[in-house]
Amino acid sequence: MAINIQPKEIKSFFYSQYFSDGLRITIGVLMPALVLAQFHNLGFGVDMSLGALCVSIADTPGPVAHKRNAMAISNLCIFLVAAITGFARLNLYTLGIEVALFSFFFSMLTVYGNRAASVGTGALLVLILMMDEATKPDQVLTVSLVILLGGIWYMIFSLVFFGIRPYRAAQQALGENIFDVAKFLRIKADFYDPTTDIDENYRKLVSQQIQVSQNQDVAREILVKSRLLVRESTNESRILVLTLVDLIDMFENIMATHYDYAYMREKFKGTGILEEVSRIIRNMANELDNAAFIILSNDKHKQPFDFFPELEVLKAKIDALNITHETSNMVLKKILINLRDVNSKIATIYKYYNSNSAQLLFEDRRKIEYSKFVTSQDYAPHIFMDNLSFHSTAFKHALRVAAMCLLGFMVSMLISTGHHSYWILLTIIVILKPGFSLSKQRNYHRLIGTITGGIIGIGILLLVHNKTAEFVFMVFFMLGCYSFQRLNYVVSVLLMTPYILIVFSFLGVNNIVTERITDTIIGSVIAFVASYLIFPSWEFEQINGYLSDVTCANANYLAKIAESLSGKAIDITEYKLARKDVFVKSGNLSAAFERMTSEPKSKQRNVKEVHKLVVLNHILSSYIATVASELMDKSLRNPQPEIIKSVRKSLATLNDISKKLGGVKTELYSEHVNVVDVNPKTPEPFTDETLLKEQLGFINKMSTDIARVTDNLV
Numbered sequence: 001m002a003i004n005i006q007p008k009e010i011k012s013f014f015y016s017q018y019f020s021d022g023l024r025i026t027i028g029v030l031m032p033a034l035v036l037a038q039f040h041n042l043g044f045g046v047d048m049s050l051g052a053l054c055v056s057i058a059d060t061p062g063p064v065a066h067k068r069n070a071m072a073i074s075n076l077c078i079f080l081v082a083a084i085t086g087f088a089r090l091n092l093y094t095l096g097i098e099v100a101l102f103s104f105f106f107s108m109l110t111v112y113g114n115r116a117a118s119v120g121t122g123a124l125l126v127l128i129l130m131m132d133e134a135t136k137p138d139q140v141l142t143v144s145l146v147i148l149l150g151g152i153w154y155m156i157f158s159l160v161f162f163g164i165r166p167y168r169a170a171q172q173a174l175g176e177n178i179f180d181v182a183k184f185l186r187i188k189a190d191f192y193d194p195t196t197d198i199d200e201n202y203r204k205l206v207s208q209q210i211q212v213s214q215n216q217d218v219a220r221e222i223l224v225k226s227r228l229l230v231r232e233s234t235n236e237s238r239i240l241v242l243t244l245v246d247l248i249d250m251f252e253n254i255m256a257t258h259y260d261y262a263y264m265r266e267k268f269k270g271t272g273i274l275e276e277v278s279r280i281i282r283n284m285a286n287e288l289d290n291a292a293f294i295i296l297s298n299d300k301h302k303q304p305f306d307f308f309p310e311l312e313v314l315k316a317k318i319d320a321l322n323i324t325h326e327t328s329n330m331v332l333k334k335i336l337i338n339l340r341d342v343n344s345k346i347a348t349i350y351k352y353y354n355s356n357s358a359q360l361l362f363e364d365r366r367k368i369e370y371s372k373f374v375t376s377q378d379y380a381p382h383i384f385m386d387n388l389s390f391h392s393t394a395f396k397h398a399l400r401v402a403a404m405c406l407l408g409f410m411v412s413m414l415i416s417t418g419h420h421s422y423w424i425l426l427t428i429i430v431i432l433k434p435g436f437s438l439s440k441q442r443n444y445h446r447l448i449g450t451i452t453g454g455i456i457g458i459g460i461l462l463l464v465h466n467k468t469a470e471f472v473f474m475v476f477f478m479l480g481c482y483s484f485q486r487l488n489y490v491v492s493v494l495l496m497t498p499y500i501l502i503v504f505s506f507l508g509v510n511n512i513v514t515e516r517i518t519d520t521i522i523g524s525v526i527a528f529v530a531s532y533l534i535f536p537s538w539e540f541e542q543i544n545g546y547l548s549d550v551t552c553a554n555a556n557y558l559a560k561i562a563e564s565l566s567g568k569a570i571d572i573t574e575y576k577l578a579r580k581d582v583f584v585k586s587g588n589l590s591a592a593f594e595r596m597t598s599e600p601k602s603k604q605r606n607v608k609e610v611h612k613l614v615v616l617n618h619i620l621s622s623y624i625a626t627v628a629s630e631l632m633d634k635s636l637r638n639p640q641p642e643i644i645k646s647v648r649k650s651l652a653t654l655n656d657i658s659k660k661l662g663g664v665k666t667e668l669y670s671e672h673v674n675v676v677d678v679n680p681k682t683p684e685p686f687t688d689e690t691l692l693k694e695q696l697g698f699i700n701k702m703s704t705d706i707a708r709v710t711d712n713l714v
Contacts, residue, residue: 011293011297012175012179012292012293012296015172015175015293015296015297016172016175016176016296017061017169017172017173017176018483018484018486018487019483020168020169020172021059021061021482021483021485021486022479022480022481022482022483022484022485023479023483024059024157024158024161025053025056025059025482026475026478026479026482027157028052028056028153028154028157028158029049029052029053029056029154029478030049030475030478031052031153031157032045032048032049032052032150032153033045033046033048033049036048044146046507047143047146047147047150048146048147048149048150048153049150050126050129050147050150051075051078051126051146051147051148051149051150051151051152051153051154052150052151052153052154053125054074054078054122054123054125054126054147054151055071055074055075055078055122055150055151055154055155056122056154056158056482057074057118057119057121057122057125058070058071058073058074058115058118058119058122059071059154059158060114060115060118061169061173061218061222062115062218062221062222063221063222064159064162064163064166064169066115067158067159067162068155068159070115070116070118070119071151071154071155071158072155073119074118074119074122074123074151075148075151075152075155077106077119077120077122077123078122078123078126078147078148078151079144079145079147079148079151081102081123081124081126081127081130082126082127082130082143082144082147082148083140083141083144084098085098085126085127085130085131086130086133086135086137086139086140086141086143086144087137087140089130089131089133089135090137092413095131095409096406096409096410098127099127099131099405099406099409099425100402100403100405100406101402102123102124102127103124103398103401103402103405103406103429104398104399104401104402105120105398106119106120106121106123106124107120107124107394107397107398107401107402108120108384108387108394108395108398110394110397110398110434111383111384111387111392111394112377112379112383112384113377115377116377116379121429124429125426125429126147128422128425128426128429129422129426131422131425132422167236167237167240169222170219170222170223170240171240171295171296171298172296173215173218173219173222173223174219174240174243174244174247174295175292175293175295175296176215176292176296177212177215177216177218177219177247178247178288178289178291178292178295178349179288179289179292180208180211180212180215181212181247181250181251181254181288182285182286182288182289182292183208183211183285184205184208184209184212184251184254185254185281185282185284185285185288185342186281186282186285187201187204187205187208188205188254188281189277189278189279189281189282189285190204190278191261191278192261192264192274192275192277192278192281193274193275193278194265194269194274194275198261198262202615202618205618206586206590206593206594206614206615206618207590207594209583209586209587209590209618210587210590210591210594212251212583212587213583213584213586213587213588214587216247216248216251216583217584219244220244223240223241223244239352239353242352243295243349243352246345246348246349247345247349248576248579248580249345250341250342250345250346251583252579252625252629253338253341253342253345253629254338254342255583255621255622255625259331259334259335264331268321268332271317271321272317273314273317273318273321273332276314276317277314277332277335277339280307280310280311280314280339281339283305283307284307284339284342284343284346287304287305287346288346290304291304291346291349291350291353294350294353295353299353303350303354304346304347304350307339307343308343311336311339311340311343314336314339315336318332318333318336330694334626390535393434393537393542394434396535396537397432397433397434397535397537399534399535400432400530400531400534400535401428401429401432403530403534404428404432404526404527404530404534405425405428405429407526408424408425408427408428408522408523408526409425411424411522411526412424412425412519423515423516423519423520423523424519424522424523424526425523426523427446427519427520427522427523427524427527428523428526428527428530430442430446431443431446431523431524431527431528432527432530432531433531434537435537435539435595436531436532436536436537436538436595436599436600436603437539437594437595437596437598437599438595439527439528439531440528440531440598440599441489441598442489443524443527443528443531444490445489445490445493446493446520446524447520447521447524448490448493448494449489449490449491449492449493449494449496449497450493450497450516450517450520451517452494452497453493453494453495453496453497453498454497454498454501454513454516454517456494456497456498457497457498457500457501457502457513458501458513460473460498460501460502461501461502461505461510467506470502470505470506471502471506473498473502474499474502474503474506477495477496477498477499477502478495478499480492480495481493481495481496481499497516500516501513501516532600536603538596538599538603539592539593539595539596539599540596540603540604540605540606542592543592543593543596543605543610544661544662544713544714545661545662546585546588546589546592547589547610547613547617547661547710547713548658548661548662548663549585549588549589549663550582550585550586550588550589550617551617551654551657551658551661551663551706552585552654552658552663552664552666553578553581553582553584553585553586554582554617554620554621554624554654555651555654555655555658555666556578556581556666557578557579557581557582557621557624557625557628558624558647558650558651558654558666558699559578559651559666559667560574560575560578560628561624561627561628561631561647562647562648562651564631565631565643565644565647566644575628579625579628582621582624582625586617586618586621589613589614589617590614590618593610593611593614596610606712606713609709609712609713610713612709613706613709613710613713616702616705616706616709617706619702620699620702620703620706623695623698623699623702624699626695627692627695627696627699630692642693643692643693643696646693646696646697646699646700647696647699649700649703650696650699650700650703651666653700653703653704653706653707654666654703654706656707657703657706657707657710660710660711660714661710661714
């Protein structure tokens with residue numbers, strides 16, 4: 001079977017939320033200046049566009065209600081900051097004080113999450129851009145109101161944009177998450193390819209797990225927190241919820257397909273079985289890509305490829321293998337079962353988009369309390385106050401930003417290379433992030449993008465002398481800049497620079513390329529030095545916390561198995577909450593390890609041990625998922641004492657690890673629990689206790705290995 005999805009990649013981008021965001025921001029920011037220019041009032045139009053630009057920063061993916069609240073608060077902030085800056089700029093010292101205080105305050109908003117941080121960034125942006133605007137005192141409030149009007153215009157435009165197609169954001173989030181899961185599945189397929197380096201493939205796997213986890217959180221937040229989607233009784237809304245539920249279940253099935261790959265390669269070398277498994281998994285990933293495209297394009301599509309005949313051929317080969325080999329082929333049969341489960345989930349997702357039976361499907365589901373699967377951000381004032389200490393990473397970050405913005409302000413006043421020295425401050429606030437690794441990455445991308453984009457901008461301005469053509473180029477660069485700002489930052493900056501140069505050309509300001517590049521280099525140097533020397537935050541200082549979190553999550557996940565073996569029916573909501581916690585905490589640990597490896601060698605601690613723990617915890621999660629998913633549908637009546645003892649031993653080991661890392665203890669289950677069965681179906685008996693003992697033995701071994709590496713770490 002040949003499935004070619006390459007031609008769809010470009011189309012998928014144009015259907016994605018990245019392009020949708022870029023289009024919305026471009027229209028929202030450009031429209032005020034274009035319209036008012038027709039009425040010979042370009043100055044007010046530019047100020048309105050400035051307000052729209054600042055508010056657009058808070059227009060990040062998530063439920064519409066959250067967007068509305070963030071943009072409303074952003075409007076209030078930019079109005080107050082614009083007015084205060086308009087008066088503060090009349091005196092150099094008051095302006096410097098304002099720069100320091102506001103840089104600290106708005107950088108501290110990171111304690112309230114990414115959306116609040118984006119509101120702070122918008123406020124700092126209007127502060128910086130208002131610094132050099134020659135506004136007379138009697139015009140300050142007027143200009144500030146015009147900026148506010150631009151922000152309000154963008155907020156209304158954005159809400160209408162989403163109101164016209166209320167399901168679109170959810171479709172895009174789901175489609176992109178399916179692409180992520182498909183990529184994760186391809187990396188899994190490489191484990192069955194004898195030519196793939198196993199250790200390197202693990203690195204790719206944990207890196208992709210970060211992307212899957214982040215996008216699942218976005219999709220979950222949009223679907224669960226949007227009342228329109230959860231409560232509205234339309235097929236479209238139900239289908240979206242069902243797709244997310246099945247996608248997460250499928251990801252668990254993929255996670256559960258973990259085995260000792262080095263041992264398997266040696267054991268089944270030369271049989272061709274593993275290569276066949278790898279090929280089927282890759283083709284399933286292709287079908288997932290096709291499903292993602294169906295959702296993104298909002299299209300009714302063909303039936304999925306039926307993998308059943310191929311799986312039957314694989315089963316026959318596995319059965320024949322038992323005759324010719326002395327060793328057991330039980331592990332291959334388990335892989336086959338998982339492949340059938342993934343195939344079933346793919347077929348189900350396709351079915352949602354080719355039938356009108358969503359209501360029946362929805363009513364047949366076990367009751368799940370979806371609201372428990374999202375976390376609510378606490379905006380209590382005490383959180384801000386509690387973080388005003390050097391124990392807080394946010395506090396140290398805010399101090400660093402404030403100090404460097406003040407330094408950048410002083411440098412811009414002393415050695416200004418032109419009339420747009422605010423670019424130094426702009427570079428500093430964009431580059432400086434709480435962690436060193438992200439600041440370093442942003443710094444590099446900003447420099448490369450600015451220099452390359454500057455060369456492109458110069459070329460266009462020198463070679464193109466037609467204003468209409470220049471305007472077309474500007475819109476193209478603008479659209480690309482905003483479309484790539486979350487997808488690929490270096491491309492976004494590369495496109496931003498020629499867009500800004502063309503804008504200044506329209507405003508009658510030329511020959512600013514050298515100024516922009518010079519100011520960007522100055523800002524980058526200040527930001528880099530600050531991230532290394534001024535209250536630096538290194539990952540090795542926090543890695544034990546991430547390790548503790550993932551250990552506790554795995555222990556809680558394993559506790560669900562213990563409860564099932566003790567006679568307690570597994571509550572579907574509690575089980576999926578435990579599973580979600582493992583995915584999230586594993587993603588956080590993987591992300592922290594990636595950040596650590598990008599930091600200076602002198603600031604890295606126990607990298608080999610931490611990498612081992614990342615991989616071992618991933619393997620442990622996979623083994624637990626394997627057993628837990630089986631016990632969801634099958635019951636084990638009167639389990640042997642060795643099975644109970646094995647689970648107890650693993651839990652005790654994980655609790656001991658958690659204690660050493662400063663975490664909390666997961667309570668052991670009670671042996672006799674009488675709980676009303678919350679599942680509508682009676683589980684089938686678990687027939688293969690030998691396989692279960694083997695799987696629990698793997699869990700025990702992984703727990704012991706993690707304990708040994710943890711001892712070396714601490």
